[in-house]
Amino acid sequence: MIYEALSCVTEDINNNLKRKLQINEDKMILSGIVNQDGSIAAPGENKMLVTLVNVEKETARTSVSHTGAGTYNTASPMVCINLYVLFSAYFSSNNYAQALRFLSYTIAFFQSKNTFTAQNTxxxxxxxxxxxxxxESLGPERQNNMWATLGTKYMPSVLYKVRMLTFDDSIIKEYRPAIAGTAGDTLPAR
Structure with a gap:
């Protein structure tokens, strides 16, 4: 459900930017910043990266409603989480002005649409x-700690707290990974 939430928001921002800026390419991409080996994870430059940087349990569960199919399982209660999502401007050094523009566009987008529902999305x-x-406002020390934890140098960025996703075991569906090979390959019998 985390992927579904963040990919939907990323797509919505891209559609907004394409419409308002009259561009054809996706400027917002859902991606980590660096790979485990320290190399840059983002494909290409001059993009805004949407990166999950933390997951936190929601402690103030005042009003939780389930809108999906099925009923709540009282044997395994739901957990509600908040996401911390970093929007960082990964632009080449000679494109710093564009990085600041796209950071501004991101903030403006969330000022006009800070709530996503089935009705508006x-x-x-x-x-x-x-x-x-x-x-979210991070002071210099917390910001420095975050970028050090991410293992990369600072980029112009903004952090948002996303409230809240509700989890129970009803979201678990059958997982079928893609099968490598050609159409003529067959799987061994089990």
Whole structure:
């Protein structure tokens, strides 16, 4: 459900940018910043990276509703989580002005649409009733710690707290990974 939430938001921002800036390419990509080996994870430059940097349990569960199919399982209660999502401008050094522009576009987008529901975002997954984006202010020390933990140098960025996703075991579906090889290959019998 985390992937579904973040990919939907990324797509929505891209559609907004394409419409307002009259561009054809996706400027917002859902990606880590660096790979485990320290290499850059983002494909290409001059993009805004959407990166999950933390998951936190929601402690104040005042009103939780389930909009998906099925009923709650009282034997295994739900858990509600908040996501911390970093929007960072991964632009080449000679394109710093563009990095700041796209960072501004991102902030402006969330000022005009800080809540995602099925009514205003038809592509939102059925298991998600609402996502609310809140701008997080990090002081210099916390920001420095975050970038050090991410293993990379600072980029112009903004952090949002996304409230809240509700999990129970109803989201687990059968997983079928893609099969490598040609159409003529067969799998061994089990």
């Amino acid at each position: 038809p592509t939102l997954d059925n298991g998600i009733s609402k996502l609310s984006f809140e701008l």
